[in-house]
Amino acid sequence: MSLLVKICGLSTRETLQTALEAGADMVGFVFFPPSPRHLSLELGRDLGRQVEGRALKVALTVDADDATLDNIMDALSPDIFQLHGKESVAQLRDIKQRFGRPVMKAVPVATAADLAVLPGYAAVADRILFDARAPKDATRPGGLGEPFDWHLLENLDLRLPYMVSGGLHADNLAEALRVTRAGGVDVSSGVESAPGVKDPKMIKAFIRAARASQDSSQELSVR
Numbered sequence: 001m002s003l004l005v006k007i008c009g010l011s012t013r014e015t016l017q018t019a020l021e022a023g024a025d026m027v028g029f030v031f032f033p034p035s036p037r038h039l040s041l042e043l044g045r046d047l048g049r050q051v052e053g054r055a056l057k058v059a060l061t062v063d064a065d066d067a068t069l070d071n072i073m074d075a076l077s078p079d080i081f082q083l084h085g086k087e088s089v090a091q092l093r094d095i096k097q098r099f100g101r102p103v104m105k106a107v108p109v110a111t112a113a114d115l116a117v118l119p120g121y122a123a124v125a126d127r128i129l130f131d132a133r134a135p136k137d138a139t140r141p142g143g144l145g146e147p148f149d150w151h152l153l154e155n156l157d158l159r160l161p162y163m164v165s166g167g168l169h170a171d172n173l174a175e176a177l178r179v180t181r182a183g184g185v186d187v188s189s190g191v192e193s194a195p196g197v198k199d200p201k202m203i204k205a206f207i208r209a210a211r212a213s214q215d216s217s218q219e220l221s222v223r
């Protein structure tokens, strides 16, 4: 299975085009007003049209109400809903049933105790995104550019596909993958020149580094 690369928090046509042309497998669109990457529904509609099936569209929400999710579905028609709040297992099930789309549940990690929620979510979610737990005073639960201790996932036995995120960049993603054995990497701050300002060169460098890491792990596996 090839490594999945997600570029999250895209908000301009130009940087979305860069991510698509560089080979991103997933492009993430944030619908959370306190975020510097938040999109209006109209911009989400416009950027969604631009994707044209070249990558999976991921709608990122945080404890969104039904009307918000309906509006996002109408505007973006996401391939995946990324639920990055305190959504319950029952809410995951409801969202999957209502929209008929896969859900990726973000699991915030700071200590081993944070993994206790996995059995419940793993029974319903299609994919797990491990992210660094945000500080208590943070204005958002993700996109903060800080890593968590990847060794907490060293002995993970999860039957579900999972991605690693939180403070990743071109120079540390290989180590994150080596330690966590994740099937995908996700980045936002690590490809930005300023909060919410994606940098095309950094996007290309991240995807290049991810592909290089994938190639080297495949070489090792065939030896």
Ligand SMILES: O=C(O)c1ccccc1NCC(=O)[C@H](O)[C@H](O)COP(=O)(O)O
Pocket: 008, 009, 028, 030, 032, 035, 036, 037, 060, 062, 084, 131, 140, 141, 142, 143, 144, 145, 146, 165, 166, 167, 168, 186, 187, 188, 189, 190
């Ligand atoms: O990116 C945001 O602004 C954001 C806001 C609210 C909830 C989640 C958010 N991002 C979620 C992501 O999937 C990020 O890519 C992930 O947290 C990693 O972010 P970073 O550490 O900045 O690479």
